[in-house]
Amino acid sequence: MIDYLTLKFIWWLLVGVLLVGFAIMDGHDMGVGTLLPFVGKTDAERRVAINTVGPHWDGNQVWFITGGGAIFAAWPLVYATAFSGFYWAMLAVLWALFFRPVGFDYRSKIANPTWRSTWDWGLFVGGFVPPLIFGVAFGNLLQGVPFHFDDTLRPYYTGSFWALLNPFALLCGVVSSAMITAHGGHYLMLRSEGEIFERTRLGALACGIVALVCFVGAGFWVQALPGHVITGGADAAALPNPLDKTVALVAGGWLHNFKNMPLLWSVPALGIAGLFMGGLMAWVRRPGLAFIASSLAMTGIIGTAGIAMFPFIMPSSSDPASGLTAWDAVSSHFTLGLMFGATVIFMPLIIFYTSWAYKVMAGKVTLDFIRANDKKAY
Amino acid sequence: MLTEELVDLSRLQFAVTAMYHFLFVPLTLGMAFILVIMESCYVLTGRQVYKDMTQFWGKLFGINFALGVTTGITMEFQFGTNWAYYSHYVGDIFGAPLAIEGLMAFFLESTFIGLFFFGWDRLSKQKHLLVTFLMAFGSNLSALWILIANGWMQDPVGSEFSYVTMRMELTDFWAVVFNPTAQAKFVHTVSAGYVTASVFVLAISSWYILKGRDLEFAKRSFRIAAAFGFASACSVIVLGDESGYTVTESQQTKLAAMEGMWETHAAPAPFTLFALPDDQNQKNRYAVEIPWAMGIIGTRSLDKEIPGIKEIEAENRERIASGAKAVLALETLRNRQAGAAAKEAALPVFEAHKADLGFGLLLKQYVDDLNQATPELIARAAADTIPKVAPMFWAFRLMVALGFAFFALFALALYYSLKDNFTEKTWLLRWAVWFIPMPWIACELGWFVAEYGRQPWTIYGVLPTHLSVSSLTPANIYGSLAGFVGFYTLLLGVEMYLMVKFARKGPSSLGTGRYGDVPFAAQAATVSPGTPAKNHPSDF
Numbered sequence: 001m002i003d004y005l006t007l008k009f010i011w012w013l014l015v016g017v018l019l020v021g022f023a024i025m026d027g028h029d030m031g032v033g034t035l036l037p038f039v040g041k042t043d044a045e046r047r048v049a050i051n052t053v054g055p056h057w058d059g060n061q062v063w064f065i066t067g068g069g070a071i072f073a074a075w076p077l078v079y080a081t082a083f084s085g086f087y088w089a090m091l092a093v094l095w096a097l098f099f100r101p102v103g104f105d106y107r108s109k110i111a112n113p114t115w116r117s118t119w120d121w122g123l124f125v126g127g128f129v130p131p132l133i134f135g136v137a138f139g140n141l142l143q144g145v146p147f148h149f150d151d152t153l154r155p156y157y158t159g160s161f162w163a164l165l166n167p168f169a170l171l172c173g174v175v176s177s178a179m180i181t182a183h184g185g186h187y188l189m190l191r192s193e194g195e196i197f198e199r200t201r202l203g204a205l206a207c208g209i210v211a212l213v214c215f216v217g218a219g220f221w222v223q224a225l226p227g228h229v230i231t232g233g234a235d236a237a238a239l240p241n242p243l244d245k246t247v248a249l250v251a252g253g254w255l256h257n258f259k260n261m262p263l264l265w266s267v268p269a270l271g272i273a274g275l276f277m278g279g280l281m282a283w284v285r286r287p288g289l290a291f292i293a294s295s296l297a298m299t300g301i302i303g304t305a306g307i308a309m310f311p312f313i314m315p316s317s318s319d320p321a322s323g324l325t326a327w328d329a330v331s332s333h334f335t336l337g338l339m340f341g342a343t344v345i346f347m348p349l350i351i352f353y354t355s356w357a358y359k360v361m362a363g364k365v366t367l368d369f370i371r372a373n374d375k376k377a378y
Numbered sequence: 379m380l381t382e383e384l385v386d387l388s389r390l391q392f393a394v395t396a397m398y399h400f401l402f403v404p405l406t407l408g409m410a411f412i413l414v415i416m417e418s419c420y421v422l423t424g425r426q427v428y429k430d431m432t433q434f435w436g437k438l439f440g441i442n443f444a445l446g447v448t449t450g451i452t453m454e455f456q457f458g459t460n461w462a463y464y465s466h467y468v469g470d471i472f473g474a475p476l477a478i479e480g481l482m483a484f485f486l487e488s489t490f491i492g493l494f495f496f497g498w499d500r501l502s503k504q505k506h507l508l509v510t511f512l513m514a515f516g517s518n519l520s521a522l523w524i525l526i527a528n529g530w531m532q533d534p535v536g537s538e539f540s541y542v543t544m545r546m547e548l549t550d551f552w553a554v555v556f557n558p559t560a561q562a563k564f565v566h567t568v569s570a571g572y573v574t575a576s577v578f579v580l581a582i583s584s585w586y587i588l589k590g591r592d593l594e595f596a597k598r599s600f601r602i603a604a605a606f607g608f609a610s611a612c613s614v615i616v617l618g619d620e621s622g623y624t625v626t627e628s629q630q631t632k633l634a635a636m637e638g639m640w641e642t643h644a645a646p647a648p649f650t651l652f653a654l655p656d657d658q659n660q661k662n663r664y665a666v667e668i669p670w671a672m673g674i675i676g677t678r679s680l681d682k683e684i685p686g687i688k689e690i691e692a693e694n695r696e697r698i699a700s701g702a703k704a705v706l707a708l709e710t711l712r713n714r715q716a717g718a719a720a721k722e723a724a725l726p727v728f729e730a731h732k733a734d735l736g737f738g739l740l741l742k743q744y745v746d747d748l749n750q751a752t753p754e755l756i757a758r759a760a761a762d763t764i765p766k767v768a769p770m771f772w773a774f775r776l777m778v779a780l781g782f783a784f785f786a787l788f789a790l791a792l793y794y795s796l797k798d799n800f801t802e803k804t805w806l807l808r809w810a811v812w813f814i815p816m817p818w819i820a821c822e823l824g825w826f827v828a829e830y831g832r833q834p835w836t837i838y839g840v841l842p843t844h845l846s847v848s849s850l851t852p853a854n855i856y857g858s859l860a861g862f863v864g865f866y867t868l869l870l871g872v873e874m875y876l877m878v879k880f881a882r883k884g885p886s887s888l889g890t891g892r893y894g895d896v897p898f899a900a901q902a903a904t905v906s907p908g909t910p911a912k913n914h915p916s917d918f
Contacts, residue, residue, distance in 0.1 A: 054492070054495075054496060055492030055493060055495065055496040055497070056489075056492050057492075058447065058488040058489075058491055058492055059485060059488040059489035059491075059492060061447075061451075061488065062480060062484045062485045062488045062489075064451075065450075065451065065454050065480050065484060066477065066480030066481055066484070066485065068454050068455055068458075068480075069454060069473065069476040069477035069478075069479065069480040069481075070477045070480070072457065072458065072465065072469055072472075072473035072476055072477065073469065073470075073473030073474045073476065073477040074473070074477075076465055076466050076469025076470060076473055076545070077466055077469075079457075079458045079465050079469060079473070080458055080462035080463065080464075080465035080466040080469065080848075081462065081466075082458070083455060083457075083458025083459045083462070083465075084458060084459055084460070084462035084848035084849070084850065087459055087848075087850060087854055087858070088854075088858075090455060090458070090459050091459065091858055091861065094451055094452055094455060095861065095865060097448075097451055098448045098451075098865060098869065100448075101443075101444040101445070101447040101448045102444045102445065102448060102869060102872065102873075104444070105440055105441065105443070105444035106441070106444065106872065106873075106876060109441075109876055109880070110876075110879075151709070151712045151713060151714065152544055152712060153466055153544045153545070154462075154463050154466075154849065155462055155463075155466070155848075155849070156849050157849070239540070239542045239543055240543055241542060241543060241544075243714065331469065331470045331473070331547075331548075332470050332540075332543070332547040332548060334547070334548050334549070334551075335470050335471070335473075335474055335547070335548045338474060338548070338551055339474060339477060339478075342474075342477070342478050342481055342482070343481065346478075346481040346482055346485075347481070350481065350485045350489075353486070353489055353490075354485075354489055357489050357490070357492060357493055360493060360497055360500050360501060361492075361493070361496060361497070361500065374889070375887070375888060375889035376495075376496075376498075376889075377496075
């Protein structure tokens with residue numbers, strides 16, 4: 001079996017992979033949901049947009065569910081502390097997501113315009129709110145979250161919901177929302193034509209520019225934030241106990257990983273270059289390349305946030321020693337090994353049959369298709 | 379901090395969201411396989427009507443599935459939001475099956491459901507059938523992993539407490555997977571899902587036959603539901619009995635409560651058919667008993683005793699006293715201020731009483747410093763280990779009675795299907811129509827018996843419910859509970875509206891032109907003389 005320290009690091013990478021997978025896969029259908037009311041002017045146009053993701057949104061959403069499950073299994077303390085601490089933010093994500101399954105399936109079952117437009121806005125909420133909140137959550141993680149543990153490792157969150165909506169966190173929310181919407185736009189361009197294509201192109205361009213500007217802005221801002229650094233206590237390979245370390249706050253500390261390993265600057269560079277290329281490819285009407293570029297951009301952006309905090313996952317602002325790291329918030333050696341094995345076996349299978357599903361459904365969704373499949377299509 | 383109000387509200391919210399979720403799950407589990415059967419008929423015979431059946435029942439399946447997904451997302455995240463300490467304490471074990479469920483099953487089900495609905499024109503017949511099968515397989519595999527997780531809550535095998543990490547840790551994964559409690563629960567639960575879906579199809583088909591419409595479509599659907607339902611009703615009873623047997627082995631308290639067994643009876647114990655359990659005085663009034671039956675069902679022997687409630691409670695009193703020592707030693711071991719000598723002294727005490735740690739934690743509800751635990755408090759905590767008997771006793775009996783009623787319904791439906799005169803048996807058709815809510819009632823009762831019967835534990839014998847909650851304020855939970863109830867009720871209303879609308883429309887909702895607009899006379903030719911033929915399809 002792989003040694004404990006390596007497995008802890010592998011799981012830090014794997015959770016990153018799941019987050020990136022979620023952003024690329026569920027992100028593109030959420031982006032389509034966000035764009036839906038704006039790029040579809042008529043009912044048939046909206047149905048085109050919805051049916052580009054109709055066969056896939058459910059499978060894509062499992063990236064979110066599995067991400068949650070994997071965090072539960074690999075980082076139980078993060079799952080417990082973050083979800084109970086960010087209680088109302090989590091509920092807002094859940095309740096926004098409620099609109100998606102029913103929105104997709106029920107919308108076109110009744111021909112009433114009010115009914116359909118209500119569900120369209122539901123799909124908008126389901127696409128817009130979760131990425132926004134995830135971005136805000138990352139913005140708060142980078143600033144540290146007010147929580148601590150007692151001796152029995154019971155987490156106590158001492159902040160309020162409204163404090164989460166601070167300027168830096170909102171900026172991160174905009175980055176997240178704009179990059180996901182641009183990415184969804186690239187996908188919608190790939191699967192549509194005519195006026196929807198053109199409107200989406202402009203939307204995706206605008207979102208790409210916003211994401212680029214805000215990501216660079218957040219990058220400068222982050223230098224002013226105190227970073228958390230482990231100064232002593234338990235060894236990284238030790239049995240996990242988050243109370244067994246000392247932590248110092250260092251100005252500009254979130255850049256120290258980049259300073260120690262300059263090669264890592266390629267990750268934020270990938271974010272910037274990806275956003276730029278995504279916009280450029282959308283401009284020259286090459287949606288396939290734009291989609292690949294925005295996928296790489298999100299890999300870079302999520303990677304940047306992760307590397308900045310590494311090994312911290314959830315730093316504590318009120319009791320820094322309680323902060324959760326990739327070394328001390330993890331499951332047992334046995335469980336990490338087991339879950340790694342399960343991921344190695346099933347992830348390639350998932351990618352295989354998901355690709356097959358996209359291949360079967362490939363091609364543009366047209367207005368003619370909607371007219372011909374009035375009863376069958378979403 | 380962890381007030382009784384907070385704990386009760388958290389429990390209520392979990393119960394409400396789980397019971398809502400379970401309104402949709404059983405139908406999904408069973409319907410998926412009924413769709414496989416219908417589509418297999420289509421692939422084997424090439425007859426259009428079977429494809430129409432797959433698509434029409436698939437439409438109703440989809441309406442139900444959407445809410446199953448909606449309410450399911452909540453379940454995945456609620457452990458973290460509302461049961462944070464539980465998530466920390468057992469995440470090492472409990473998180474694994476949930477994550478594997480996502481990787482192995484939920485991806486499969488959710489990816490292929492898209493192709494099920496949208497792949498008809500893009501896949502060959504055989505490939506589409508494969509897609510439908512993988513969807514059904516995925517949804518049932520999901521149930522397996524969820525019930526492995528749930529089975530571990532009832533019977534926590536393959537794991538050990540570590541005082542260093544202050545949590546339960548996995549020691550034997552296969553023991554968790556092949557936990558007899560989990561396996562028995564899985565087969566019983568999916569069979570219940572198959573019964574639910576069969577009653578659903580049988581009832582709606584019966585209604586079409588009673589109305590004299592879409593007969594060829596309805597009769598074929600009826601026969602498939604009757605055959606599948608009969609097999610499922612048999613298995614739900616047999617496997618329910620298996621479930622009961624494993625309960626006897628591993629969850630004696632639950633068994634004693636659902637059977638209202640106050641005293642340990644000399645083997646073989648009688649089965650109490652009817653009684654009024656009296657929690658106050660710990661006895662049954664007006665009991666009607668079947669001699670020997672309980673001993674035979676529960677232990678499959680004539681000489682093994684099944685412990686009664688009073689005996690279990692007395693035993694638990696001792697375990698709580700022993701567990702209190704484990705808790706005190708653990709607190710020393712965890713105390714950052716305690717000296718090395720004190721910790722060294724505490725370790726052997728902890729190891730000696732570790733097996734009763736969970737029982738010691740029960741006292742935390744009443745007193746924070748367990749040095750102050752009086753014999754009265756210990757007796758009170760021991761009394762808490764017995765769930766209320768009357769609701770368990772009655773919920774279980776009602777569920778079993780419904781199980782046998784389904785068996786009777788399907789046996790008759792299958793018998794008259796084989797004789798091919800079921801369209802004349804209007805009493806049977808009406809019975810089926812009126813029975814449509816019953817499987818849902820039975821499923822919810824079953825859930826209630828399993829989960830309420832586990833109280834006062836979230837992990838039986840390991841972690842008390844009152845310690846498992848998140849450190850939130852009751853106001854938070856009032857708010858979220860109101861949100862969930864409001865949201866779910868609204869969505870349930872929409873779902874029921876669509877379900878009824880499309881069930882009434884029938885296969886004409888497919889827009890194929892083959893149903894509804896077919897002249898009534900052409901259909902009536904195939905109607906048996908006894909069938910009432912008063913409604914025209916155009917009425918809908």
